[in-house]
Amino acid sequence: MSTSDVIADYLNHLAVEKGAATHTLAAYRRDLARYQEYLDSVGVEELRSVDSGHVEEFRGRLGRGDREAGTKPLAASSVSRTMSAVRGLHKFAAKDGTVTDNVAAAVALPSSGQRLPKALSVAEVFALIEAAGDTEVDTDPGRIRNRAMVELLYSSGLRASELIDLDLDDVGAVVRAEPGEFAAMRVTGKGSKERFVPVGGPAREALGAYLVRARPALNTAGKPALFLNKRGDRVSRQTLWQLVGDSARRAGIETEVSPHTLRHSFATHLLEGGADIRVVQELLGHASVSTTQIYTKVTIETLREVWAESHPRAK
Numbered sequence: 001m002s003t004s005d006v007i008a009d010y011l012n013h014l015a016v017e018k019g020a021a022t023h024t025l026a027a028y029r030r031d032l033a034r035y036q037e038y039l040d041s042v043g044v045e046e047l048r049s050v051d052s053g054h055v056e057e058f059r060g061r062l063g064r065g066d067r068e069a070g071t072k073p074l075a076a077s078s079v080s081r082t083m084s085a086v087r088g089l090h091k092f093a094a095k096d097g098t099v100t101d102n103v104a105a106a107v108a109l110p111s112s113g114q115r116l117p118k119a120l121s122v123a124e125v126f127a128l129i130e131a132a133g134d135t136e137v138d139t140d141p142g143r144i145r146n147r148a149m150v151e152l153l154y155s156s157g158l159r160a161s162e163l164i165d166l167d168l169d170d171v172g173a174v175v176r177a178e179p180g181e182f183a184a185m186r187v188t189g190k191g192s193k194e195r196f197v198p199v200g201g202p203a204r205e206a207l208g209a210y211l212v213r214a215r216p217a218l219n220t221a222g223k224p225a226l227f228l229n230k231r232g233d234r235v236s237r238q239t240l241w242q243l244v245g246d247s248a249r250r251a252g253i254e255t256e257v258s259p260h261t262l263r264h265s266f267a268t269h270l271l272e273g274g275a276d277i278r279v280v281q282e283l284l285g286h287a288s289v290s291t292t293q294i295y296t297k298v299t300i301e302t303l304r305e306v307w308a309e310s311h312p313r314a315k
Contacts, residue, residue, distance in 0.1 A: 001098055003039055006047045007032045010092045019192040023161050031085040034062075047093055052103045055090075059083055059107060080109045118261055119268035120253065125154055127251035128262075132243065135206050141214035142230065146243045148203070148210035149227055149235070153244075153259055155203035157266035157283050160259040162187045164235050166226040168215075171207060174199045189285040197283055267295045 001009075011029060014020040020028070038058045044050055062082055065073040074082070083104075090104035120128070133140075133147030153163055170185055177183035183204060184196040199207070210227075221232030229235050240259055248257035263284070270280050281292040 001047070002045060003036050003047050006093050006098055007036060007089060009096070009098075010089050013092060021161065021190050021192070024190065027081070028085045028088075031082040032089060034082060035086050035089070047090070048099045050090075050099075050103055052106060055086065055104045055107045058086070083107070083109050118255065119265045120257065120261060122269060124251065124253050125262065125265050125269075128244075128247050128253060128257065129154065129202075131250040132247040135209035135213075139213075141217045144206075144210050144214035145218070145227060145235075146247070148206040148214075149240065150244065150247060150262070151203035151206040152199065153262040154266055155200040156185070156187075156197040157263050158187060158197065159189065159263060159285075160237055160240055162189055163259070164225075164227060164237060164240055167224045168226050169224070171199075171211075171226060174204060175208060175211065177204070187285075191287075193285060193287075195282065195285050264295075267292070271295055 010032070011025060014028060015025055035058060038061065039045075039050065039054065042054065042057075044054060059079065061071075062074045062079045063076070065071050087102075087104045087107070087109075090099070090102045093099045094102040129147070129150050132150040133143035133145075135144055135147050138144050138147070149163060152158060153160075165188065166185075170187070174183045174185050179201075183199045185199055186194055186196055188194050215226075215228060218228040218230065219232060223232060223234060225234035227235040229239060244259050244262070245257060248255075267280050267284055270283070271277065277289060277292055277296065280295065281289045284292060286292045
């Protein structure tokens with residue numbers, strides 16, 4: 001089998017048997033296309049002809065770039081992600097019997113270090129939300145929609161893909177909930193896993209304003225998507241990233257802010273408020289609590305900074 005055939009089988013395996021999310025599959029497809037380009041450049045047409053030296057050389061090229069091919073060095077985190085895809089491919093091929101040995105098993109992943117997630121302060125989040133739109137005075141459907149999107153990101157800790165993948169039917173229970181009543185909605189996360197996330201009062205109010213005053217004007221194509229653009233299509237990831245970044249700049253926030261920053265802030269603020277880490281794990285949709293534990297380091301770092309600045313005997 002050619003390398004491209006094995007890659008196609010592996011991606012199909014991830015989609016059908018592992019239930020990988022669309023965005024995860026897209027990332028694997030890009031990383032493995034880069035791997036195939038390298039193998040083609042060194043004259044390797046079949047995966048069974050690959051040895052550990054090829055895998056090591058590929059990893060090295062990712063880190064240092066390739067001037068002849070016009071590629072720049074990748075960050076350690078990007079190298080690690082790409083190599084994870086490569087190792088997964090070889091593991092699959094060995095288990096499937098396409099190759100006899102997993103030649104990538106012994107190739108170590110680069111250490112990217114454990115970077116703490118960036119979280120905004122509560123005041124910064126509030127300022128960003130206000131900058132996104134004002135549902136009481138705005139008449140522009142786009143700004144009313146933007147306010148609802150940002151409110152939901154922070155209120156529920158959603159991933160960007162989870163937010164834009166929402167359909168109108170997904171928020172029916174939230175819209176029908178009485179004021180003061182606990183409201184939650186079902187979302188589909190990574191690996192097609194479903195979970196319930198809470199929707200707070202301000203987010204519900206912003207969502208209600210969007211559904212009544214903005215979505216009817218945007219719904220020119222009869223699409224089921226919850227959040228629509230001016231053409232009546234589902235809002236794109238690029239649009240979401242741009243509106244969050246623009247709102248942050250209008251709010252005077254100097255650091256780079258993305259939709260994931262609001263997810264980080266959601267988790268950090270819950271833990272700082274005394275939430276149990278297992279509850280936060282469930283709300284975030286993490287498969288393992290070890291993934292969630294990084295946020296405890298964020299709160300510890302915050303405590304350290306406050307102590308160092310405030311305690312008379314800290315220095």
